[in-house]
Amino acid sequence: MLSLIIFLPLLAAFAILLGAPGRKTAIGASALQFVLTLFALLGYDKAKGGFQLLSTCPILPEWKLNYAVGVDGLSLVMLFLTAIVTLAAVWVSPKIEKRENLFYACLLFISAGAAGAFASVDLFFFYAFHELALIPTFLLIGLWGTGERFTAAWKITIYLGLGSFVLLIGLVDLYLAVPEASRTFNLIDLQQLAATGIIPAEAQSRPYIFLLIGFGILISLFPFHSWAPPAYASAPAPAAMLHAGVLKKFGLYGLIRVALPLLPEGAKSWAWLLLILLVGNIIYVGFVTIAQKKLDLLLGYSSVMHMGYIFLGIAALNVIGVSGAALLMFAHGLSIAALFAMAGFLREKSPLLALDSFGGLAKAAPWLGFTFGLAAFASIGLPGFANFAGEMTIFFGAFKPAAGLISSNFYLATVFALWGVVVSAVYMLRAYRAIFLGEPGKDIATWSDPAKAMRWPVVLLLAVLLLAGFAPRVFLAYVQPSIEALLPK
Amino acid sequence: MIDSIFLEIAVLLLGIYMLLAESFSKSDDKRGLAKTAIVILTALIGFSFFARVNPAGTDLAKIFYSADPIAFFFKRIALLTTIIVLIMSLEYKSVLAKFIPGVTPGAGLGEFYSLPVFTCAGLMFMASAVDFLLIFVSLELVTISFYVLVAYMRRQSASLEAGVKYLILGALSTGFLVYGITWIFGVTGETNLAAITHVLQTKTVDHAPLLFGIVLVLIGLGFKVAAAPFQIWVPDVYQGAPTPITAFLSVGSKAAGFVVLLRVLVPFLVVPEVSTKVLALLGIMAGATLIYGNLAALPQDNFKRLLAYSSIAHAGYLLVAVASFQSTEASLGSTGVAVGYYLAGYLLMTLLSFLVMIVVAKHSRGDDILHFNGLAKRSPFLAFGLLVAMMSLAGVPSTAGFVGKFLVFLTAVQMQKYTLIGIGFVTVAAGFYYYLRVVAAMYWQEPTDNTPIVIAPLTRFAIGVLILLIFVFGIFPKPIVNSLRGEPPVITVVEPHVAEK
Numbered sequence: 001m002l003s004l005i006i007f008l009p010l011l012a013a014f015a016i017l018l019g020a021p022g023r024k025t026a027i028g029a030s031a032l033q034f035v036l037t038l039f040a041l042l043g044y045d046k047a048k049g050g051f052q053l054l055s056t057c058p059i060l061p062e063w064k065l066n067y068a069v070g071v072d073g074l075s076l077v078m079l080f081l082t083a084i085v086t087l088a089a090v091w092v093s094p095k096i097e098k099r100e101n102l103f104y105a106c107l108l109f110i111s112a113g114a115a116g117a118f119a120s121v122d123l124f125f126f127y128a129f130h131e132l133a134l135i136p137t138f139l140l141i142g143l144w145g146t147g148e149r150f151t152a153a154w155k156i157t158i159y160l161g162l163g164s165f166v167l168l169i170g171l172v173d174l175y176l177a178v179p180e181a182s183r184t185f186n187l188i189d190l191q192q193l194a195a196t197g198i199i200p201a202e203a204q205s206r207p208y209i210f211l212l213i214g215f216g217i218l219i220s221l222f223p224f225h226s227w228a229p230p231a232y233a234s235a236p237a238p239a240a241m242l243h244a245g246v247l248k249k250f251g252l253y254g255l256i257r258v259a260l261p262l263l264p265e266g267a268k269s270w271a272w273l274l275l276i277l278l279v280g281n282i283i284y285v286g287f288v289t290i291a292q293k294k295l296d297l298l299l300g301y302s303s304v305m306h307m308g309y310i311f312l313g314i315a316a317l318n319v320i321g322v323s324g325a326a327l328l329m330f331a332h333g334l335s336i337a338a339l340f341a342m343a344g345f346l347r348e349k350s351p352l353l354a355l356d357s358f359g360g361l362a363k364a365a366p367w368l369g370f371t372f373g374l375a376a377f378a379s380i381g382l383p384g385f386a387n388f389a390g391e392m393t394i395f396f397g398a399f400k401p402a403a404g405l406i407s408s409n410f411y412l413a414t415v416f417a418l419w420g421v422v423v424s425a426v427y428m429l430r431a432y433r434a435i436f437l438g439e440p441g442k443d444i445a446t447w448s449d450p451a452k453a454m455r456w457p458v459v460l461l462l463a464v465l466l467l468a469g470f471a472p473r474v475f476l477a478y479v480q481p482s483i484e485a486l487l488p489k
Numbered sequence: 490m491i492d493s494i495f496l497e498i499a500v501l502l503l504g505i506y507m508l509l510a511e512s513f514s515k516s517d518d519k520r521g522l523a524k525t526a527i528v529i530l531t532a533l534i535g536f537s538f539f540a541r542v543n544p545a546g547t548d549l550a551k552i553f554y555s556a557d558p559i560a561f562f563f564k565r566i567a568l569l570t571t572i573i574v575l576i577m578s579l580e581y582k583s584v585l586a587k588f589i590p591g592v593t594p595g596a597g598l599g600e601f602y603s604l605p606v607f608t609c610a611g612l613m614f615m616a617s618a619v620d621f622l623l624i625f626v627s628l629e630l631v632t633i634s635f636y637v638l639v640a641y642m643r644r645q646s647a648s649l650e651a652g653v654k655y656l657i658l659g660a661l662s663t664g665f666l667v668y669g670i671t672w673i674f675g676v677t678g679e680t681n682l683a684a685i686t687h688v689l690q691t692k693t694v695d696h697a698p699l700l701f702g703i704v705l706v707l708i709g710l711g712f713k714v715a716a717a718p719f720q721i722w723v724p725d726v727y728q729g730a731p732t733p734i735t736a737f738l739s740v741g742s743k744a745a746g747f748v749v750l751l752r753v754l755v756p757f758l759v760v761p762e763v764s765t766k767v768l769a770l771l772g773i774m775a776g777a778t779l780i781y782g783n784l785a786a787l788p789q790d791n792f793k794r795l796l797a798y799s800s801i802a803h804a805g806y807l808l809v810a811v812a813s814f815q816s817t818e819a820s821l822g823s824t825g826v827a828v829g830y831y832l833a834g835y836l837l838m839t840l841l842s843f844l845v846m847i848v849v850a851k852h853s854r855g856d857d858i859l860h861f862n863g864l865a866k867r868s869p870f871l872a873f874g875l876l877v878a879m880m881s882l883a884g885v886p887s888t889a890g891f892v893g894k895f896l897v898f899l900t901a902v903q904m905q906k907y908t909l910i911g912i913g914f915v916t917v918a919a920g921f922y923y924y925l926r927v928v929a930a931m932y933w934q935e936p937t938d939n940t941p942i943v944i945a946p947l948t949r950f951a952i953g954v955l956i957l958l959i960f961v962f963g964i965f966p967k968p969i970v971n972s973l974r975g976e977p978p979v980i981t982v983v984e985p986h987v988a989e990k
Contacts, residue, residue: 060967099865102932128886135880138925142933150933154922161883161921162914168895169910172902 002053002069005036005079006116006129009086013108016101023093026104030087030111037083041076041478049073049481051121051188059124064184068122072485073478074326078118078253081333084464085245086111088457089238092341094348096144103144106136107238114246118253123171123185126258130218130250131164137235137243145234146351152234159217159227167214167254173207174199174262187257194262195488201265208266211259212274219251220304221311222280229300237344240296244303245337249329252310256322256486260314264488267317268404274315275413281308283416286423290430295343295353298431302379302424303336312417313394317405319484321397326479327472328390331378331465335387338375338461342368345450346435355431360440367449369436374462376428378469381421386468386475391421393472402487493540493556496533496564497613503529504606511599520582523575523602530575530609534568537561552681553623554614562829562972563616563748566836570741571609573840576951577733578602580847585731588642601641605737608634615745621670621680624749628666628713631745632659635738639730651729658712658722666709672702686756696762703757703767707774710753714746715739716808717777720801724785727797732850735793736843739800744832747807751828758814771812776912779805783916786923792846793856795923796839799882802916803835809913810897813904827896829973834889834962838881841955844948845875852942861927863936871942872931874952881959883924884917889962 012029016022044052054070071079089107096103109132116129134157141153175183177199184190193199213224220228228248232240260267282305289301310332313325343353345368350357362369378385398414401407449455468475507522514522542556578585578601589597611630618624636659640652674680676699677688688694711719727735758764782802789795810827846856848871853860865872881890894917901909944952962969 059965060970102865128891131886131891134885135876135928138928139932142929150929153929154925157925158918158921162918165884165914165917169898169902169913172895172899176899176903 001036001040002071002119003055005033005040005083006069006112006119008033008036009108009112009115013105013112016105016108019101022096022101022104023090026090026108027087029108030083030090033111033115034083034087037076037079040071041080044071044073044076044478046073046477046481050485054121064186064189065124066122066186067125068186069119070121070188071119073480073482074253074256074486075118075482077326077330077475077478078249079115081249081330082111082114082118082246084461085241085333085337088337088341088461089241089245091457092241092344092454093236093238094344099143102139103236106140107242109133109136110140110239110242110247114242114250117250121187123175123187123190123258126187126254127164127168127171130247133243133247134160134164137231137239137247140239141231141235144236144239146236146347147234148230149234152230155227156231159224163214163217163224165214166210166217170207170210170214171258173210174258177203177207191261191486194264199262204263204266205269206266208259208263208270211255211263212270215251215254215259216277217251218254219248219307219311221307222277222285222304225281225285225304225307228304229297232300232303232340233294233296237340237347240300240340240343241337244300244340245333248303248307249333252307252314252325252329255314256326256483260317260322261486261488264317267315268402271315271317271401271405272409274311275409278308278311278315279413279416281305281311282420283423286420286427290423290427292427293355295346295355295431295435298355298427299336299339299343302427303332305420305424306332306336306379308420309391309394309417312398312413313390315401315405315413316394316397316410317402317487318397318400319480319487321394321401322483322487323476323480324390324393324395324397326390326483327386327393327468327475330475331386331390331468334461334465334468335375335378335385338371338458338465339379341458341461342372342375345454349447355434358435358444360436360438360444361447362436363440364445364447365449367455371455371458371462372436373432375458376432378462378465380425380428384466384469386465386472389469389472491536491540493537493561493564493617494554496537496540497610499533499536500530500568500606500610500613504603504610507599507603507606511603514599519599519602520579522599523579526602526606527572527575530568530572530606534565534572537565537568552683553620554617555619556617558973559748559751559825559829560617562833562969563744564613566744566833567609567612567616567741570612570737570744570836570840571605573844573951573955574605574733574737574741575602576947577736577844577847578605580844580851580945580948581731581733583851585642588644588648590644601638601731604634604638605733608638608737608741612741612745616748618749619682619752621673621682624753625667625670628745628749629663631742632663632713635659635734635742638734639726639738641731641734645729647729648731649729651726654722655726655730662709662712662719664709665705665712669702669705669707669709672698672705676702682752682756686759689756689760696760699757700763700766703763704770706753707750707767707770710746710750711774714743714750714807715778715801715804716774717781717801717805718774720778720781720804723801724794724797727800728791728794732793732843732847732856735797736840739796740836740839743800743804743807744836747811747828747832750811751825754811754814764814768812768814771808771814772906772909775805775808775812776909777805778802778808779909779912779916781805783919783923787919789923790859791857792861792927795858795927796842796846799920799924800839802920803831803882805916806894806897806913807831807835809906809909810900812909813900813906815900815904824900826970826973827893827900830889830896830966830969831893833969834881834893834959837955837959837962838878838888838890841874841878841952841959842882844952844955845871845878848942848944848948852940853938858927858930859934861930862934864931867936867939868942868944870949870952871944874956875931876928877956877959879924879928881963883920887960887963889959892963892966
């Protein structure tokens with residue numbers, strides 16, 4: 001079943017490349033993927049917990065290298081995110097002028113890569129699936145992007161290529177840190193081995209820093225973040241939705257799934273560095289965001305900034321903090337996808353998306369004004385949205401970090417992070433005012449809301465966001481037991 | 490079961506037959522010969538699976554020649570390369586004919602098809618050679634046929650220039666190699682690698698002259714595999730030579746150089762004092778080759794020249810594995826497996842790039858990167874093929890190139906070569922840029938001329954097979970890893986699938 005969720009988009013992508021109708025096949029495949037994921041989510045036995053739906057196919061038995069998939073609560077929630085955002089991204093795709101089929105195939109490749117990475121329980125495939133997205137992203141931005149698209153495409157590809165390579169070295173180092181007799185690529189086995197203390201504390205520091213930098217580049221950890229805003233700004237809206245919403249979560253997921261359980265001592269010894277960098281994400285990038293004059297760059301920088309909160313939850317190394325991080329990952333994926341989708345609507349009218357070229361749009365396009373407002377509030381972290389639940393949980397977690405971490409550093413970082421909420425309120429509300437409030441100019445008054453058929457992906461994203469905001473327990477019930485199992489006792 | 494030496498004999502006979510048939514045939518078109526050779530060489534790959542695995546023994550006939558799994562592996566690489574080079578030569582005929590004087594239109598083309606077969610025989614001998622004498626003789630058989638082939642387009646000055654450069658530097662490197670062999674012989678009194686190992690293990694020998702000899706051999710082999718600082722000849726020769734020969738040079742010559750390097754190193758690594766120095770030297774060579782090859786590739790605008798630099802870059806990655814040498818027997822994660830896998834992947838992706846390039850260059854009349862503009866519109870199939878080749882060269886997972894890189898850096902991390910890994914960070918990032926430039930040209934740019942490209946069926950078939958193999962080896966590494974480790978193929982009973990527990 002999991003393999004089907006992963007390979008359905010891949011097969012659809014190949015079918016499209018071979019001539020199947022692009023949009024129809026893509027929507028069909030992602031809808032089916034969504035339904036399957038929903039089944040997997042509802043079929044998961046929460047009482048039993050642990051990894052379920054496991055299936056394996058040996059690749060190199062001598063190395064204990066297998067194609068192995070399986071899901072626990074955490075990966076299910078991430079898979080669910082992938083499926084929703086894919087469906088929304090494919091649906092909101094505007095009319096593609098050139099090479100429509102290649103466009104949809106690329107989107108599906110990215111989705112398959114993300115789904116594969118979240119569902120893999122084998123280090124090798126966990127890594128390999130993520131990289132499936134690299135070349136499609138390069139093509140998507142270069143072919144259908146806007147503005148400085150060539151520069152942006154090169155930047156993201158080289159950065160991510162480098163990040164993945166650093167990550168690869170880290171994973172290899174981790175694999176070799178286990179004594180030869182018990183080496184395995186299987187994450188579940190590795191986790192059990194690590195719980196017995198098979199990787200000595202002093203050997204954890206080096207693989208962890210490789211992993212932190214490798215994943216960090218993929219997540220746009222400050223100061224490795226400069227690829228993200230221009231790439232999201234010039235990418236076509238569906239690509240930005242998938243990349244900022246789903247793919248970037250791969251790095252965070254990797255930290256939670258691989259680095260924390262296997263190298264907890266390494267994580268503790270580098271916590272000081274992570275705290276400094278994440279404050280850079282929140283405060284430095286936050287101020288950079290305030291200075292943006294274009295909506296697409298603003299959203300790009302804001303997505304970089306919000307990574308800082310998630311890092312804070314992960315750094316705290318306790319169940320509350322990491323669960324909050326997971327919840328915020330989910331929430332941020334939905335809210336940024338909704339924002340980019342609406343930025344895509346606006347781009348059709350005003351290609352440059354300069355903030356001062358709008359004004360009063362809420363009168364001409366009330367639906368857009370309302371939903372954009374909801375998504376913007378969600379992104380700031382207003383109560384009622386899942387982002388708020390996630391951020392609050394993270395702050396609670398960060399105030400009482402795991403044993404062995406210096407609490408005063410965490411207090412300081414949390415205080416900075418709280419100010420970050422103010423910073424994000426400033427830029428989001430200013431952007432909202434500039435675009436939607438006031439009296440519409442002559443040409444703005446002629447604009448209208450997007451067609452009804454294009455609206456419901458955004459509605460879907462926001463509905464799930466509200467649901468998770470009002471009843472975060474529904475999602476935490478999946479996430480929390482998995483995280484309890486992941487974190488060292 | 491046949492003796493593996495018959496494979497080489499068959500290839501040699503095929504070469505001689507082709508020469509004779511060429512001289513006596515009345516027809517102007519010599520392409521039939523190449524097609525015959527392709528069929529026979531393909532059959533030989535099949536036969537090679539029935540040949541006896543028979544490592545070098547003590548009786549006279551077997552002192553020189555070892556038929557171990559690694560040898561078979563490289564023999565198949567040599568055969569496959571030759572087949573694809575012949576397919577390329579068929580595509581290349583029109584270009585070739587332009588630059589060769591002749592009374593009749595097809596005159597002088599026959600040797601172009603038969604010489605690669607002789608080179609192939611040399612490569613196959615080299616794969617099995619375990620004695621410096623046989624190593625030297627087979628190396629010369631390869632190199633001398635290459636001298637002729639590189640300068641084959643007599644009317645084109647670039648080809649002649651390439652030929653002269655290759656001849657002079659090749660002769661020089663041969664000199665180094667022979668001189669090194671004599672020094673090693675002077676110290677140990679043996680030319681056989683197994684005997685040298687025995688001498689070094691049992692007697693104490695003077696290390697200084699031994700090291701001097703090894704360094705000279707390394708210089709000689711460094712020329713062959715295009716390792717820095719002996720790589721200066723590569724770009725000019727690769728660019729000037731006829732394209733099929735460039736492909737042959739960059740794949741066959743490199744594979745042979747590395748198998749010899751691996752074999753030659755083993756005896757000297759038994760002496761700790763010598764081995765640390767030799768490995769340190771190899772580490773420096775690896776670092777320099779990586780930096781030079783990757784950084785110099787960045788500004789290239791000609792695709793053929795770009796591939797020349799890429800060939801240097803990949804020699805660097807291979808040297809990383811050699812410099813992190815470990816375990817003489819072919820265990821998983823050993824240098825032998827890493828180098829073998831890397832070379833197999835390198836063969837597929839490089840031949841694929843050259844094959845696509847020949848077809849495109851024929852239609853676009855040039856092999857600069859801008860001649861690939863908009864290829865995705867003119868021929869989606871060719872563009873996809875080149876996309877796969879570039880992904881694999883850059884090391885994107887699910888391709889053969891990635892698994893190779895993974896194994897190489899696995900050995901490097903295992904041996905704690907962190908300086909080389911640090912250099913690797915820079916060069917891998919550089920690699921993404923220069924390989925994807927071609928992809929950007931193919932997919933982002935608009936074509937200057939919209940005529941679709943026609944591909945010959947044989948070429949289309951070869952491209953398809955290469956694409957498929959790149960993915961298969963990128964996802965199922967097991968067959969190659971096993972053939973390198975010499976396990977007999979075991980047919981396992983497939984258990985009922987226990988999924989969905």
